[in-house]
Amino acid sequence: MADPLVTLAARLQPAFDAVAGRTGVDPVVRPSDRADAQANGSLALAKELGRPPREVAEAVLAEALKIANLRATLEVAGPGFLNIVVHDDFLADEIAAVSSDERLGVRSATPTRRVVVDYSAPNVAKEMHVGHLRTTVIGDSLVRILEFVGHDVIRENHIGDWGTPFGMLIEHLLDLGETEAAEHLSLGDLDGFYKQARAKFDADDTFKERSRARVVMLQGGDAETLRLWKLLVGLSTKHFNAVYERLGVLLVDDDLMGESAYNELLPQVITRLDALGLLQQSDGADVVFPPGYTNRDGDPLPLIVQKGTGGFNYATSDLACVIDRIERLNADLLLYVVGAPQAQHLSMVFDVARMAGWLAEPAQAVHVAFGSVLGSDRKMLKSRSGEPLKFIDLLDEALVRAEASVAEKNPDLGVEDRLTIARQVGIGAVKYADLSTDRVRDYVFDWDRMLSFDGNTAPYLQYAHARICSIFRRAEIDRTSLRNREPSIVEPQERALALAVLGFDSAVADTLEKYSPHRLCTYLYDLATSFTSFYEHCPVLKADEATRLSRLVMCDVTARVMATGLGLLGIDAPEQM
16 A cells, blocks of 8 residues: 555556556656646656657557556646546545555555664753754654664664763762762753863863863773763763653663764774875874865865874764764664754765775765754744753743643643643644754744644644544544445545545655655645545534445544654644643
8 A cells, every 4th residue: 555646656657668668667646736646757758759748648648548447537738747637436445445554555665774863962961952852853753754664773862971071070070079969960950060060170270180180091991980970971861861751752771872982993993094095194183185175265174083182083983983883783874863063074974984985885874954943033042041941941841831721722621631631732842843844944933833723733733633533432433443444535625635644655755755854744734634624524423324434434544644643753642632
């Protein structure tokens, strides 16, 4: 089972092959606002054959009329398109097939890949802030979709847990005392702890020297220093987990892969690049010059992999990540869900990895870039105090606002139900507002808009799903009993809803092709809009028995697609609101 566009393309291909005199011609079937679909393959075929496009389209039409199971009406239009209107019984068959399919018509990936998704990436001893929102929810959604279509997915939370700041953090921990420091950090005030350490480092030369010496001990593997470092990492991880649990994402401790994990690989990066003849000296540093990059003066731009002091940097660590993910994990697709400002850095890292032969076909690395979350002033979203908005505070506010919104919408809900639904609506609203925006764009964070029950929002979609569930509560019918039944497609709104439901497969494929969850959001909003029109024009429970059962089939499959689609975004689909 699949999108009817795929089915139509398969059924039309013999007609195109017959005109072309060869096999494998793509009919190029696409959605159309002038018909149910449009086949555009005549244009390319006309160029291949040296014939006018309309003449080729007419020839394809003549061949298509010989296809017994096409079940569609074709018409030549424009410069050589084929407009397609599918028959009602075709739609009914397709809906019945999707309804009886646990995957709702979504095809499994062929071939499957082993995918590493790098996302979230907070820093130890620093609280997660709103800047971590996009990487976390976009990455989580892509993981869910990739797994749904059958890829082997490895989640990697590349936390910042290594480097020179840990010298001052460990020394500050010792000054406070382990017990007091642990109590301080366990309260969630990671930022306060970090700021205290930084202030002491900047003001006290003795503390600064101790901190630098501690870094040497950390990098040298001193057992006591490593123990204190692990204490800091563990306390920070508790904070990360509190955010992830509140947000409802898949990340767990086993997904942590900090910078420290690659420490032993860093010297190998230099050694291997040098053995390949790729290392050069520039201002005392070891660098690689990937072709195509220049600075403002037009001079070649280097990727610095070892500083003149002998220290390593982010580029060294990122190259070590590529080696580890390709050679140890045997991944053939690396997705980096990282902000757009890192585009040039990652591009250079990927190019150097290709130059070194570490990132060779069929393996790929993709930067899944995203824009920023802005406040109403169109500047980076901050708290009322002017500090970066803490992630946990944002989620807490979402729950408070959602509870008020749900209580206003349905004042008869009990307290427990209201709190449960408020969590689903509040967290869903935050995620959907982010995911429904084209990821490469910035967007303005607007509580009123994202919590609205009207428009392209999570509450609107969740309410549409809940409304369908309420139909079945009133009908007192077992929904599973409807899943081997073929509906009757008669009214225009039934046709429109059927076509919308059948678009789920293509929406999932399109989302993964562009690594852009907003495409799935757009599909779900269009589906909900189609259902609203269907519900308003096509009575369900008041219809005669045959029509009632037919429309209940449509309601059930729509609700299941809605719930599954929202689930792929990491959003709950309440059954009542």
